[in-house]
Amino acid sequence: MNGPTALIYGVLIPAAVAGIVLMLCGRGSGEVRPARAFIGALAFGVGWLIAYRFIVGMPDLPGSTVQIAPHAWLAWFVLAAIALAPLRDIESLRRWSNPFYAILFSIISFRFPLANVLENDVSGIAIRFGLTLVMYMAWNASDSLATRVRGPALPAAWMISGVGVALCSLFAHVALFAQLAGALTAALGAAAVVGLIDRGTRFADGAIAIMWLVFAGALINAGIYDLSRVSIALLVVAMLAPWVVTRKSFAGRPLVAAGVAMLAAALPTAIAVWIAYEPTPY
Amino acid sequence: MKLRSLFLLSLVPALALLLAAARPEDKQAVDPNGAYKVDVVHSSILFKCKHADTSWAFGRFDDFGGTLTFDSAKPENSKIEITIQAKSVNTNSKDRDQHLQSPDFFDVKQFPTATFKSKSVAKKGDKMFAVTGDLMFHGVTKSVSIDMEHTGSNEHPMMGKIIGFYGTLTLKRSDYGISYGQDVLGDEVTLMLSIESAVK
Numbered sequence: 001m002n003g004p005t006a007l008i009y010g011v012l013i014p015a016a017v018a019g020i021v022l023m024l025c026g027r028g029s030g031e032v033r034p035a036r037a038f039i040g041a042l043a044f045g046v047g048w049l050i051a052y053r054f055i056v057g058m059p060d061l062p063g064s065t066v067q068i069a070p071h072a073w074l075a076w077f078v079l080a081a082i083a084l085a086p087l088r089d090i091e092s093l094r095r096w097s098n099p100f101y102a103i104l105f106s107i108i109s110f111r112f113p114l115a116n117v118l119e120n121d122v123s124g125i126a127i128r129f130g131l132t133l134v135m136y137m138a139w140n141a142s143d144s145l146a147t148r149v150r151g152p153a154l155p156a157a158w159m160i161s162g163v164g165v166a167l168c169s170l171f172a173h174v175a176l177f178a179q180l181a182g183a184l185t186a187a188l189g190a191a192a193v194v195g196l197i198d199r200g201t202r203f204a205d206g207a208i209a210i211m212w213l214v215f216a217g218a219l220i221n222a223g224i225y226d227l228s229r230v231s232i233a234l235l236v237v238a239m240l241a242p243w244v245v246t247r248k249s250f251a252g253r254p255l256v257a258a259g260v261a262m263l264a265a266a267l268p269t270a271i272a273v274w275i276a277y278e279p280t281p282y
Numbered sequence: 283m284k285l286r287s288l289f290l291l292s293l294v295p296a297l298a299l300l301l302a303a304a305r306p307e308d309k310q311a312v313d314p315n316g317a318y319k320v321d322v323v324h325s326s327i328l329f330k331c332k333h334a335d336t337s338w339a340f341g342r343f344d345d346f347g348g349t350l351t352f353d354s355a356k357p358e359n360s361k362i363e364i365t366i367q368a369k370s371v372n373t374n375s376k377d378r379d380q381h382l383q384s385p386d387f388f389d390v391k392q393f394p395t396a397t398f399k400s401k402s403v404a405k406k407g408d409k410m411f412a413v414t415g416d417l418m419f420h421g422v423t424k425s426v427s428i429d430m431e432h433t434g435s436n437e438h439p440m441m442g443k444i445i446g447f448y449g450t451l452t453l454k455r456s457d458y459g460i461s462y463g464q465d466v467l468g469d470e471v472t473l474m475l476s477i478e479s480a481v482k
Binding site: 005055056057060065066067068069070071072113116117172173174175176177221224225226 | 377380381383384385386389391392393394420421422423424456459461462463465
């Protein structure tokens, strides 16, 4: 893809899909009705999958003659997260959907993309369990954040972190994952605009799972290659930094909360990018 | 002293005679049949790909190995297996090699090797053979056919019996799940294999 095409498919389409779906179906979800996970998953997942289709192509299916690449696994996981999202909307099933998400995160840690990278010894298994736990806890923490923070604060802060994930991936010579993380970041930007328009909107948790899948996929792949562990840790901190605006003093001040959340995310993100910075594109 | 010099001088034509005896044209009679191991030092696996639809960018793999069995009377009994270490890609640019090793292209941590295993060999001409087999690259296995020319056989004073083949294969990298950056790097990649093998 050349520059303008990459911009259209990698940024504008995921942003437009997220913006339109959230505007038409997700607005007012905080006050009038509970945040709908399925709408959030559709808003983020569909746009990202369209971007994937144009950046990479159709994802391969695993088979006897095809061992599919990690980015293709990621596409299937996003599809699975869209399919799982309706479970989050049914109160009686919501609790039972957690193990399915845990399974998704554990597949990322155990099968893709670390199966060929880590040994199957004690330390390898421990690292995989640790990664699964971190992803699951981070997803749960973000989900909990979404119930407490409304308006543009969360998507705006996560957009800052997303820019960091994309830049760090790029500097780690993993440009493909940088583009895929960038596509999701564009959707977060659109969600921030929707949050500005409707400041009572909650960030739908169906989108949070997709965000963690894509960003974790990019960071793990970049970490397998050149990205430093410190940058990865800082970006995870940046994703959780919006906790600072859960204080009561920010209640009813969505714009101030958004500004503070963005600043809180920007500091660790900037350090992560600075550490990862690679000045010599060939 | 004079006698010693004369003796040394007389060694020169003797050595020349010995070297002449080892000339390649005298080795036409070398029986090329046998089992061989690929000699990496005297073999090359190169590739070329169009850059920005403008010029050919060349690269090579520095680390590979394999075995070869050749039966000129019954080519169908011949076989070849080659394993390439994807990480050994060398395009004379460290940064570009790093990018080629990444998930954008070869993803060498996930797919560390590429392999070719012949399934059938058929004679196509005087020294030409159609070698059909499975090429596994970037986790995708596809059947391909390579026309290989038997470029020679010889008896090397140090390596023993050696045999050489050359062939090219053009494939689409997107068929092997490598679609990234097609606006800058062409989809078609031509592999050039010059394989010299020494008897095992």
